[in-house]
Amino acid sequence: MKGSYLFIVATMIVMLAFGAGLANAEEGTSSIINSKEIILGKALVSAKKVSKTEQLKKKLFKSSYSGSLITKKEIKTLNNPMTGIASILSTKPSISASSFGPNGMRTHIEMRAFNSGQITESFDGIPLNSLFDGGSQNFASVRNNVPFTLGDVSSINIYRGINNPSVSSFNSLGGTINYNPLLPSYKANGEIFGGYGSYATRKYGFYVNTGTLPGDIRMYIRATKNDSNGWIKNTEDKNNSYYISLIKPYNEDRSDISLIYMRNDNVGKTPHSIPLPLEQKYGFTYNWPTSIDKSNNIDDSYYVILSLKNYVNKDFNFQNKIFYHNNRYLRTSYSNPQCMTDVYNNPSSPIYNAAEQGVCSSITIDGQQPFYLPNQSEGWVYPSSTNTYNPEALFGSSNYGTDYHLYIENMNEAGDIPQFNIQLPQNKITFGGKFFFGNVRSAEFWYGNSNVPEATSYNNAWNEHDTRTNDTLYVQDKIYLINNKLSIEPGIKYNTTNTTSADNRGYYYKMGGTESNTFTYYEPSVGISYQPLKNWIVYGAWGRIQKVPNISAYYDLVGSANGHTYTPPLTVKPEYVTDYELGTRYKYAGLHLSLNGYKELFENTFSHFYNPSLGVSLEYNSGNSMYEGIELALNYKIDRYLKLFGNWSYNTAIYTSDYKGNYGTIEAGDHIANVPRHLANIGFDGYTSNSQLRLWGTYTGQSAFNYINGVPSGKHYGGYWVFNVYLNHYFNFDAMGGALKKMHLRGVTLSLSIDNILNKHYNANVYEHHGTLNGSRYYYETGLPGLPRFAMLTAAVKF
DSSP states (O other), X not given: OHHHHHHHXXXXXXXXXXXXXXXXXXXXXXXXXXXXOOOSSSSOSSSSXXXXXXXXXXXXXXXXXXXXXXXXXXXXXXXXXXXTTHHHHTTSTTEEEEOSSGGGTTOEEEXXXXXXXXXXXXXXXXXXXXXXXXXSSSBTTBTTOOOOOGGGEEEEEEEESSOOTTTOOTTOSSEEEXXXXXXXXXXXXXXXXXXXXXXXXXXXXXXXXXXXXTTTEEEEEEEEEEEEOOSSTTOOEEEXXXXXXXXXXXXXXXXXXXXXXXXXXXXXXXOOOEEHHHHHHHXXXXXXXXXXXXXXXXXXXXXXXXXXXXXXXXTEEEEEEEEEEEEEEEEEXXXXXXXXXXXXXXXXXXXXXXXXXXXXXXXXXXXXXXXOOTTOXXXXXXXXXSOOOOHHHHHSSHHHHSSEEXXXXXXXXXXXXXXXXXXXXXXXXXXXXXXXXXXXXXXXEEESSSSOOOOTTTTEEEEEEEEEEEEEEXXXXXXXXXTTTEEEEEEEEEEEEEEEEEEOSSSXXXXXXXXXXXXXXXXXXXXXXXXXXXXEEEEEEEEEEEEOOOGGGGTTOXXXXXXXXXXXXXXXXXXXXXXXXXXXXXXXXXXXXXXXXXXXXXXXXXXXXXXXXXXXXXXXXXXXXXXXXXXXXXXXXXXXXXXXXXXXXXXXXXXXXXXXXXXXXXXXXXXXXXXXXXXXXXXXXXXXXXXXXXXXXXXXXXXXXXXXXXXXXXXXXXXXXXXEEEEEEEEEHHHHOSHHHHTTOOEEXXXXXXXXXXXXXXXXXXXXEEEEETTEEEEXXXXXXXXXXXXEEEEEEEO
């Protein structure tokens, strides 16, 4: 295998170098190393220094791919720990992001029509996504994972659609969101901050930037504590965040070694989806009473990233990043059996009359309880050849012996990302690899009280150990023609993904067993940009990318027949996406305009079937689909005091083939769920020397939603504006003089943020569920309510 890797890399390099030779023959051999090219290290190869933000903007303007940049100034306007990163991402085209609890609890991100399991989120190029379940924050029922806070981020690059292989990673069907880390600067400084807001939200912490220490080392340390009761009842959450970055320059500041450690410890209660009839009856902040249903979550997550950037000469440099990530998640949930409904309208299953059960009376209709509870107990559990647990003997019935669930997800991931850059006279070649390894232990146990035992073959629903590796080799080129006005960026990736899922015996697996398989595939791409005028770029891109099945596709493979374990081969196929993009950018003085259109053709689209009786979500292929849309963005800096911005995007996603199987029926033309048709942002930034005012509004259009089994319902939700305001003023103690200056205090910033000024009530992630009412199936909609009006005041003292 290693030999084939070397052969593939060598072949691709020769092919691209040959293309560069043709470019040289046409354009001559004059060097393109000039002020437009960024070299690793402290300085540009240019007589004129520009800020890193300006470098990123210039690079984005000339890119052959669709993208956006969120700067540090924009990030600072997010004064609200409630929604984490979601609010800042939603200000850019084709992104609908939202959180449904404090500190980013249950964060959900859609980019274009792709969900969070189909896009890559990375921190300093290190993927945050789970190798096994796709998402980076709200994955595999891990509701309160916080990989980082916005205080750890210097800027955010958003790459929409197919992009160059050095940027994209696994799951990058819809694009990549890369969070650039906050690294220490040369000048020593620090800050102590604190704030208080609606719903008893508290935020306080500090950071210290040491400046240059002995040995030319610089260090940045930040610690933050965020607590809140949440806007939905019974959803309080606490998060402790720790971030350390160190950097050691060498080679005359053109090379460096850096280390990043970030840790977040979170404890909180899950905001569950709420039946809309109950929300309409009791108000927008309603949640299940804890006597009926509750979930307590503990999540500890940390990353260690070690990076080497080495500048050899103007023609060659390389870098390498290695990382380790650990995430430990525990959830103990409870569901009151007295309030259980029969989801499948099974006459042999008891239907509890909630009118006779006082604790359940608040959620009744016609004296009955038709709503499925999020953690409903399991009435079919009994001792068997698989598990010896006897809930009826210990607690009187299976329902009362399975009303507590303990869910565990412990994951370890590690990786190595080497990259090499060769600068030739008329082109730049980048090649390298991305090598990731992960293992996860996932388990669920049932019991009749909160002290749930963890005993395989006694009370486990499942207890599995999975491993997955994803190894990638890539090479890409950027060829310059016609006096650098035309650039062509061909690239290709070779991927191999190996998965092993080992399941112990349990209620879901009668015999236990192991399933393994390997996928190998190529991902080609090419981007072209042309600059007909100094301030005008036209670009286009094509690419093909693949996503292997999540681990949930393996869940129903292990079975038993005649007392023997059997593991049939995996039938779920990878998703394939072919992407076509065409766009243009224009800038003049303070005006920046961009317009692009895209079409994404899917093969083997993934869908998910949720079985509420077993509490298991299974992944399957539901045919082909098509995503397409248009994105328009405008930024206009009128002068140094005022900047206007706005964007609009149209996105649609439909199935293009029929599906009929065990999980339901899908017809060509049906809309894929949770894809807002229209998204828009509009706002302005006003500046003086010491103050800033930012006012903006975000529009989220209508989305289709599914039934609980994952097939389209033909119904829609959404269509609303949310307006926000941010105001700050900096009091400069240096200018004032006096005792505060003598205490080495530089100043204090007071800031006020108000989210959802108009207190718009809206629900997201809506789907249709069912229960039983009057002996018949009762359908109802359920959703997660978004953040109502929220105000927060913060003070930050600089020293």
